[in-house]
Amino acid sequence: xxxxxxxxxxxxxxxxxxxxxxxxxxxxxxxxxxxxxxxxxxxxxxxxxxxxxxxxxxxxxxxxxxxxxxxxxxxxxxxxxxxxxxxxxxxxxxxxxxxxxxxxxxxxxxxxxxx
Amino acid sequence: xxxxxxxxxxxxxxxxxxxxxxxxxxxxxxxxxxxxxxxxxxxxxxxxxxxxxxxxxxxxxxxxxxxxxxxxxxxxxxxxxxxxxxxxxxxxxxxxxxxxxxxxxxxxxxxxx
Numbered sequence: 001x002x003x004x005x006x007x008x009x010x011x012x013x014x015x016x017x018x019x020x021x022x023x024x025x026x027x028x029x030x031x032x033x034x035x036x037x038x039x040x041x042x043x044x045x046x047x048x049x050x051x052x053x054x055x056x057x058x059x060x061x062x063x064x065x066x067x068x069x070x071x072x073x074x075x076x077x078x079x080x081x082x083x084x085x086x087x088x089x090x091x092x093x094x095x096x097x098x099x100x101x102x103x104x105x106x107x108x109x110x111x112x113x114x115x
Numbered sequence: 116x117x118x119x120x121x122x123x124x125x126x127x128x129x130x131x132x133x134x135x136x137x138x139x140x141x142x143x144x145x146x147x148x149x150x151x152x153x154x155x156x157x158x159x160x161x162x163x164x165x166x167x168x169x170x171x172x173x174x175x176x177x178x179x180x181x182x183x184x185x186x187x188x189x190x191x192x193x194x195x196x197x198x199x200x201x202x203x204x205x206x207x208x209x210x211x212x213x214x215x216x217x218x219x220x221x222x223x224x225x226x227x228x
Contacts, residue, residue: 043220103158
């Protein structure tokens with residue numbers, strides 16, 4: 001069935017260091033891979049996404065890479081700041097454009113940035 | 116530009132009761148998806164509404180039902196509540212045409228006692 005595995009479940013880094021979160025998906029038809037940041041008591045916030053025709057995408061301190069052959073995708077955060085502390089979720093979906101398909105979420109990574 | 120809004124923020128119900136949760140999508144969006152997020156877990160897809168019809172459904176029983184109105188807002192109804200229905204219920208809106216990125220609301224925290 002459809003499944004997204006996410007590692008690690010918790011990650012603690014020093015301020016200024018980099019953080020990497022990795023996900024693996026099972027549905028080879030998946031074409032869209034968003035990342036969400038969820039702060040305590042709030043809904044998930046879309047921070048970056050990537051589609052299957054792109055191998056890497058960067059937005060300031062955040063980057064996402066995709067390896068469709070291995071069914072892996074990763075989130076990279078550089079120069080981490082205390083405000084980056086939150087739970088991060090990866091997700092996968094069939095249909096990269098104009099589709100109304102469900103998101104399959106990973107189990108989340110609790111990132112703690114120590115000042 | 117208003118984002119996705121949900122009401123109520125918190126709700127406490129007794130086992131066996133019924134509950135209705137509401138969602139208003141982000142301005143310009145026409146598709147609403149509902150997710151259930153248990154404590155410490157990722158969101159689980161319940162169903163999705165587009166053009167006032169349920170388009171896709173996750174692995175949830177018929178006790179979970181929904182509706183979409185002509186203004187694209189949506190309701191989630193849960194009948195015969197179980198203790199296990201306690202969770203954060205999230206609404207996400209998107210535009211069916213185009214890139215279809217999903218934006219989430221703050222959620223409704225449902226507690227069943």
